[in-house]
Amino acid sequence: xxxxxxxxxxxxxxxxxxxxxxxxxxxxxxxxxxxxxxxxxxxxxxxxxxxxxxxxxxxxxxxxxxxxxxxxxxxxxxxxxxxxxxxxxxxxxxxxxxxxxxxxxxxxxxxxxxxxxxxxxxxxxxxxxxxxxxxxxxxxxxxxxxxxxxxxxxxxxxxxxx
Amino acid sequence: xxxxxxxxxxxxxxxxxxxxxxxxxxxxxxxxxxxxxxxxxxxxxxxxxxxxxxxxxxxxxxxxxxxxxxxxxxxxxxxxxxxxxxxxxxxxxxxxxxxxxxxxxxxxxxxxxxxxxxxxxxxxxxxxxxxxxxxxxxxxxxxxxxxxxxxxxxxxxxxxxxxxxxxxxxxxxxxxxxxxxxxxxxxxxxxxxxxxxxxxxxxxxxxxxxxxxxxxxxxxxxxxxxxxxxxxxxxxxxxxxxxxxxxxxxxxxxxxxxxxxxxxxxxxxxxxxxxxxxxxxxxxxxxxxxxxxxxxxxxxxxxxxxxxxxxxxxxxxxxxxxxxxxxxxxxxxxxxxxxxxxxxxxxxxxxxxxxxxxxxxxxxxxxxxxxxxxxxxxxxxxxxxxxxxxxxxxxxxxxxxxxxxxxxxxxxxxxxxxxxxxxxxxxxxxxxxxxxxxxxxxxxxxxxxxxxxxxxxxxxxxxxxxxxxxxxxxxxxxxxxxxxxxxxxxxxxxxxxxxxxxxxxxxxxxxxxxxxxxxxxxxxxxxxxxxxxxxxxxxxxxxxxxxxxxxxxxxxxxxxxxxxxxxxxxxxxxxxxxxxxxxxxxxxxxxxxxxxxxxxxxxxxxxxxxxxxxxxxxxxxxxxxxxxxxxxxxxxxxxxxxxxxxxxxxxxxxxxxxxxxxxxxxxxxxxxxx
Amino acid sequence: xxxxxxxxxxxxxxxxxxxxxxxxxxxxxxxxxxxxxxxxxxxxxxxxxxxxxxxxxxxxxxxxxxxxxxxxxxxxxxxxxxxxxxxxxxxxxxxxxxxxxxxxxxxxxxxxxxxxxxxxxxxxxxxxxx
Numbered sequence: 001x002x003x004x005x006x007x008x009x010x011x012x013x014x015x016x017x018x019x020x021x022x023x024x025x026x027x028x029x030x031x032x033x034x035x036x037x038x039x040x041x042x043x044x045x046x047x048x049x050x051x052x053x054x055x056x057x058x059x060x061x062x063x064x065x066x067x068x069x070x071x072x073x074x075x076x077x078x079x080x081x082x083x084x085x086x087x088x089x090x091x092x093x094x095x096x097x098x099x100x101x102x103x104x105x106x107x108x109x110x111x112x113x114x115x116x117x118x119x120x121x122x123x124x125x126x127x128x129x130x131x132x133x134x135x136x137x138x139x140x141x142x143x144x145x146x147x148x149x150x151x152x153x154x155x156x157x158x159x160x161x162x
Numbered sequence: 163x164x165x166x167x168x169x170x171x172x173x174x175x176x177x178x179x180x181x182x183x184x185x186x187x188x189x190x191x192x193x194x195x196x197x198x199x200x201x202x203x204x205x206x207x208x209x210x211x212x213x214x215x216x217x218x219x220x221x222x223x224x225x226x227x228x229x230x231x232x233x234x235x236x237x238x239x240x241x242x243x244x245x246x247x248x249x250x251x252x253x254x255x256x257x258x259x260x261x262x263x264x265x266x267x268x269x270x271x272x273x274x275x276x277x278x279x280x281x282x283x284x285x286x287x288x289x290x291x292x293x294x295x296x297x298x299x300x301x302x303x304x305x306x307x308x309x310x311x312x313x314x315x316x317x318x319x320x321x322x323x324x325x326x327x328x329x330x331x332x333x334x335x336x337x338x339x340x341x342x343x344x345x346x347x348x349x350x351x352x353x354x355x356x357x358x359x360x361x362x363x364x365x366x367x368x369x370x371x372x373x374x375x376x377x378x379x380x381x382x383x384x385x386x387x388x389x390x391x392x393x394x395x396x397x398x399x400x401x402x403x404x405x406x407x408x409x410x411x412x413x414x415x416x417x418x419x420x421x422x423x424x425x426x427x428x429x430x431x432x433x434x435x436x437x438x439x440x441x442x443x444x445x446x447x448x449x450x451x452x453x454x455x456x457x458x459x460x461x462x463x464x465x466x467x468x469x470x471x472x473x474x475x476x477x478x479x480x481x482x483x484x485x486x487x488x489x490x491x492x493x494x495x496x497x498x499x500x501x502x503x504x505x506x507x508x509x510x511x512x513x514x515x516x517x518x519x520x521x522x523x524x525x526x527x528x529x530x531x532x533x534x535x536x537x538x539x540x541x542x543x544x545x546x547x548x549x550x551x552x553x554x555x556x557x558x559x560x561x562x563x564x565x566x567x568x569x570x571x572x573x574x575x576x577x578x579x580x581x582x583x584x585x586x587x588x589x590x591x592x593x594x595x596x597x598x599x600x601x602x603x604x605x606x607x608x609x610x611x612x613x614x615x616x617x618x619x620x621x622x623x624x625x626x627x628x629x630x631x632x633x634x635x636x637x638x639x640x641x642x643x644x645x646x647x648x649x650x651x652x653x654x655x656x657x658x659x660x661x662x663x664x665x666x667x668x669x670x671x672x673x674x675x676x677x678x679x680x681x682x683x684x685x686x687x688x689x690x691x692x693x694x695x696x697x698x699x700x701x702x703x704x705x706x707x708x709x710x711x712x713x714x715x716x717x718x719x720x721x722x723x724x725x726x727x728x729x730x731x732x733x734x735x736x737x738x739x740x741x742x743x744x745x746x747x748x749x750x751x752x753x754x755x756x757x758x759x760x761x762x763x764x765x766x767x768x769x770x771x772x773x774x775x776x777x778x779x780x781x782x783x784x785x786x787x788x789x790x791x792x793x794x795x796x797x798x799x800x801x802x803x804x805x806x807x808x809x810x811x812x813x814x815x816x817x818x819x820x821x822x823x824x825x826x827x828x829x830x831x832x833x834x835x836x
Numbered sequence: 837x838x839x840x841x842x843x844x845x846x847x848x849x850x851x852x853x854x855x856x857x858x859x860x861x862x863x864x865x866x867x868x869x870x871x872x873x874x875x876x877x878x879x880x881x882x883x884x885x886x887x888x889x890x891x892x893x894x895x896x897x898x899x900x901x902x903x904x905x906x907x908x909x910x911x912x913x914x915x916x917x918x919x920x921x922x923x924x925x926x927x928x929x930x931x932x933x934x935x936x937x938x939x940x941x942x943x944x945x946x947x948x949x950x951x952x953x954x955x956x957x958x959x960x961x962x963x964x965x966x
Contacts, residue, residue: 005587005591008591009591009594010594012594012595012597012598013594013598015598015601023606032682035682036548036549037549039545039547045401045403045404045545045547046401047547049682050398050548052762052764052775053764054764054765057684057773057775061684085543086543086544086545087544087545088545089544089545090545090547090548090550091545091546091547091550091553092544092546092550097536097544100532101528101529101546101550104528105521105524105528108524109521109558112517112520112521113517116513116514120502120513123502124502124503124504124505142928143921143924143925143928146811146924146925146927146928147920147921147924149811149924149927150920150923150924150927151920153809153892154920164838165838165839165842166839166841166842166845167838169839169842169843169845169846170845173845173846177853180853195856195857195859195864196856198856199853199854199855199856202852202853202856203852205852206849206852206853209845209848209849210845210849213841213842217838363883428894573901573906573907573908573911574915575915576911578911581905581908585905585906627906630905631903631904634900634903634904634905635903649900652900656897805889806892806893807889808888808889808892810881810930811927811928811930
């Protein structure tokens, strides 16, 4: 039963993603994607897509004209970089100094994951040493009357949360 | 009023310093009068700070332009209702606001801790009052809102037009209050560490105050997003702007803390780790104050440029050294005595949650500081903006969502794979079905489909747990609704947490919709002209103009048609403030659960044409629904559980062995309680 | 005007803060303990009782998790037993701390206990292995 369900499930997922083969993006879709990758030169932190000032509007138009003239996205980006410098790109390029902005996060995450793994493994190892102590504690005869008192208190239902 | 304000600030500084020094000195020398007196001093900071605030508000209301701050942030013609918010429109007033909030929160924290945490409260008091003294010091020396104006002015400069929005009433106050409030759980924990009470006495106090701080900060961030959406006019709600990021980071660290603290509460584990998380959150909150008030980062929020950078940077570094200094000093006392038993356990799920949240925090921090580093290190500056954060943090958030579905059904200590399959199979199957459905319905974004189906999965797991728990109760005779309420009431932290999880799902629903499926277009419309976007047609009827002394405001009247049927009208607003050479817009939004039609006028041309940017933001409506759910969940999670009464231990069992043996006396000797 | 209010504020603040120094030390100490609305009984005995109440709460939650099927039978047994033992251990610690009990009070309590046994509250617990 579960196996059937699992296989149907996997099949459905595969079918879903197969059906998702993206159609070729239209010119406008490509342009809108580019709007989000270029920063408006006069409004810090906002992309062309976000900005409503005149220069951003002009730049958006320029992108559409150039795409229509069959320029590649990289060429258009390069055009803006030549005019305004690398800072016009919303994402730093993966080269030179700014390679670090891309490399560091995965490196730190991997290191963190490894640290997490080893710490948990270490904490588990300690468990084996401790197992013996708990076993000794459980056979402590002086605890017995209190255990009964606890059971009594539990049975009374007074300490229930309702 | 300036005299009163300045006096109150100096008095506040003195009283807070006395409270900080006095409570530690009193504790160390055993002088109870001094401890009590210092505590009263901590309470006294509240009326003192309020007096200073009242003085400033009075100065604004009476248009006292002999005060520089009032001159710089208000004028005679501004809307009356915003005179109050001008109070925190600039650095000086914001700091006074923070001092006031901190004083009130500290007083409440000190009062509530006085009973159970009596041993550690002097140190907690000292930490809170030390922070408060810092703020009073900054106000008194570097940012006095009561400083006189050097010349005589008949009118003030007025308030930045972007700030005249209802959001201003709630967003900055909540954000600043949230950042300040993180001091409280930190002070509880650090106080306990210093006092050497390194067991778990502080856990409840820190958990509750931590969730409250986290809830305030989260609400502030959400309202900020709403504000940005309606006024900043770019159709977005979150720009990964440095100011937004510095509020998000402590929130994320606190999110990690309020999860992880449950492990300490329940299992007595992760003692060191929880302190680390609180320290990180506290230092990040100070970093937030530094960026907000000191401001080395160029940002769309940089209304309030200031020269306080070094002071706040110094305080942040001091916080860092203090927090981790105390931690390493008491390091060896924090060992937890219980081991992790299995990788497949709720404990480890919480650790992975912490790992992902801190990962997102780190990426965000890295994205904020990297441009600063490159600016120092090399000639060219780089921009780290939205696409970077989306690309790097996006997968981490998605992983967090998946974990949100699996973690809650992991049993404590060790979870059996069989029980996991039993719990997760049906939600996973239905989520896959939903994915297939979306593909058939014609959605062509595989990532979006995956993300949506993860939301379905997580929601179903939560509902499944509620269903099964309620069923177990309902079989005892309750009806289902009552059974569910009892389930929630029986473990409020957990089920409040689930409600918050649902709100995050709703939020994520809106985020995925707007991120993957938004459309934008620019139009230039003559009166009577039409623009078509998607299946909407917008008809520009004309504009109205209103001249005010401080601005020229224009409304565009736009009719919205769909399938040639008029479905509504929009009146987006555009105002130009000549004094500020700045425009302020208010978008026209037609919001439905399916999608928002969002119209921003960017310019009214001389010839009567309207330049307009139109967006379609699918599912944006859900972003704002998340807020109330989030609040409800937070309140459920912190609502105090009833105190359980236990019987005192049977004393005679041990102490009077002559009378009878423990074995026979114990069960009977239980005294009965009222 | 402002200066007058400011001076009043300062005088009031100093008065409130200095007040404890002008009282008898015992009164101050009393105030110190009764310092908060959450001022629950102090001392390690009360502390142990609170810890035990927490354990009881955990037991109830464990029972709820067992009821919903989140925790399977074997894990429930072992975790239940650990918690129960922890509660007993706390009770034992508490008993070791308690002062020598007064015989008369002891008798009273025993009578009360017997009476409670007679009226007999209904036994209700989620525990399967009673």
